Amino acid sequence: MKLLTPDRLRLLVPALSLAVLLGAVFWLQPRTMSYTGLNLLFNLAVPIALATIAQMFVMMVNDLDLSMGTFVSFVACITATWVQSDPLLGYGALALCIAAYSAIGVVIYVRQLPAIVVTLGMSFVWGGLAVLLLPAPGGSAPDWIRAMMTAKPPFVPMAIVASVLIAAVTHWLVMRSSLGVLLRGVGGNEKTVRRAGWSVLRARAIAYALAGVFAVLAGMTLVGLTTSADANIALRYTLLSIAGVILGGGEFIGGRVSPIGAVIGALTLTLAASFLSFLKISPDWQIGAQGMILIIVLAVRLALNRREQRGARP
């Protein structure tokens, strides 16, 4: 029984970086070491974690979704307007969005298109639709979402409960269920999966649909926190979600992803922003610092990967 399997080692880096960052934040600002403090620190992490999971499903089948930010923004606009005023129309539109995501996955596969280009094009479509639906910031959050996001469970803040829940559900879905194995197989070796009699088309449609589902959840929870929406509300989610997956130990190719790692990655990125502002780093350097964090984590991982390879080939 080996305690440090490569997979666990992979998860150790994001977990440790989160712990170090959290320690640093506590040290800089001891008042965050409380129920309210933690809630404030991690509040915005819930939609980011959901968007990261959505991105993970796309990356699992070796694609990359550059429309995540505009899609989440569009969903937020639907949630703050139609879901609020005309639930039937609102939920219908959200269901259509998920179907559209699945269709994009199918088109990309059938036509062998580059996912980056198609999703970049889609980012225009979602962005345009969001502007059409909500030209000026506004709308309001449906009561039940607002109530859910502002709930105060005993002992542990809602943001952390939600993060653990998301991690647990997606871990089961991706790592434990047979569907998850199939999807990761498509990312690992599409040809083998096809020869084994599975429909790659269906698998990819499911992967994209799941991405759509989690992206919709991200948009809805975001509105629950902000209480109103705007066509540009979540544009940075594209980059945050990709960075979150990578920080959490995911790879671009090979279907090698970690849902728990992705959630931890999203939490780390959220915390990084607070950490930088506690350090009184000017907002100018905030995105630059996020870039640096990404590079440092990847460098650490390179060192670990080399160790792993050395272990595999004695």
Next chain:
Amino acid sequence: MTALRFVFAKPWLWSFVAAFGTWLVTILFTGGASTLGLSQAALTFAAFSIIVGLGQMFVVTLGPGNVDLSIPATMTLAGTVALKVMDTQDGAILLGLLVTLGVGIGIGIANYALIKLLRIPPIIATLSSSFIVQSIAIATNRGIRIKPPAVLAEFSIASFLGVPNVAWLALVISVFAWVLLEKGLFGRWVSAIGQNMRAARLAGIPVDGVRFLTYMLCAVLAAIAGFLLSCFSGGAALNMGSEYLLTSIAVVVIGGTAVAGGFANVPGIWGASLFLFLVVSMLNTYGASAGVRMVLTGVIIIAVIIAASRKAVR
């Protein structure tokens, strides 16, 4: 029959056909009144996309996964720093140009260092470096809009023989790129690496050197485009490069360059750049709102890519 075969053998012709069609539809709507103005505007704005598109084309040709996402940030930084250095003085134009080239070379080196030394996939490497570059640009700019030197400002909006100066510049750069690609050893090497990197390495091609030069070329061209754009628009803005992320990739793909790498196409960049600008101005002419314009731009890009893919696959 031979004419037809000629058309099918040259995928880039389609981009010109599409550009011409949109141009025709637009001037028909205005009854021919806007012919000269529209053509000049199209050439001017296409020139910027052409310059960044050429750089992106070389990068994409290196093979799957190669794409430079730092183009917008590079453009912004080059424009900002160059205008700051020149400080509206006509005498400092040469210095400004040198600084522009320096910015491009520096970012190119940084990008490839991340790709090679840290083995980061190019997408994430250029993404993380673009965060840092963007931060540097924000810190340099500080919201102050410095005007370009008068001579440069005049040059960038003036025309020669009825064709805008920036379009002439784009033509010179395109001819240079075409010679580099079709007649020079460098272009053959880039294509060979894109077709099969392993085979290229075994054939004795200095793969790392060529890839390094390609990323540098792309960054330098982006810097030049940023410099020109900031002179043209009377100052550098922090978001001035943002639309060129999609544009640079879209013109490469629509222009008939293989997305999977290995086959590049210079003339197609022109057709695609003109087409993309003309689509937007056509929608403007027909009075489409910003939202509709965005949706249709996205839909058209995806439709063109889907249409082009059938020819590429079968």
